[in-house]
Amino acid sequence: MSTRREDDEATIRRQIGRIVEGIRAKDLDGLRRLYAKDVVSFDVEPPLQHVGVDAKLKNWAKVFAFFQEVDYEVRDLTLAVGDDVAFGHCFGRLSGTLGNGTATSGMWVRGTFCFRKTGGDWLVVHDQASVPFDIASGRGVTDLEP
Numbered sequence: 001m002s003t004r005r006e007d008d009e010a011t012i013r014r015q016i017g018r019i020v021e022g023i024r025a026k027d028l029d030g031l032r033r034l035y036a037k038d039v040v041s042f043d044v045e046p047p048l049q050h051v052g053v054d055a056k057l058k059n060w061a062k063v064f065a066f067f068q069e070v071d072y073e074v075r076d077l078t079l080a081v082g083d084d085v086a087f088g089h090c091f092g093r094l095s096g097t098l099g100n101g102t103a104t105s106g107m108w109v110r111g112t113f114c115f116r117k118t119g120g121d122w123l124v125v126h127d128q129a130s131v132p133f134d135i136a137s138g139r140g141v142t143d144l145e146p
Contacts, residue, residue: 042128
């Protein structure tokens with residue numbers, strides 16, 4: 001891997017770290033700086049897609065209202081980095097203390113991040129969080145661990 005690619009990968013890993021920090025701090029303004037204005041998000045919450053940074057942040061605002069304290073963990077992050085486009089996949093878990101004081105360990109989801117280098121910054125242009133589902137019942141399987 002070239003030095004530039006290594007530098008870009010390190011930068012993208014820091015960006016994902018900033019997403020984690022932004023979630024933990026419930027920092028919508030900080031998160032806004034990490035997403036492209038036209039981000040498309042396939043989140044676990046309906047609808048099928050959330051288009052634009054405002055829609056993405058509206059989803060995070062719902063999460064933040066649901067939790068008194070929120071934590072986010074990324075595990076097994078793998079990245080592929082090109083000149084101006086990169087993608088990665090990982091497992092992610094949102095957990096914390098709910099508004100009623102109940103602690104929850106959350107559930108693991110499969111996460112995909114796609115980045116585009118814009119004006120020298122690596123911004124999220126697409127993300128997806130998903131859970132596997134049981135074909136027979138049609139229900140999501142939320143108790144799996146990486």
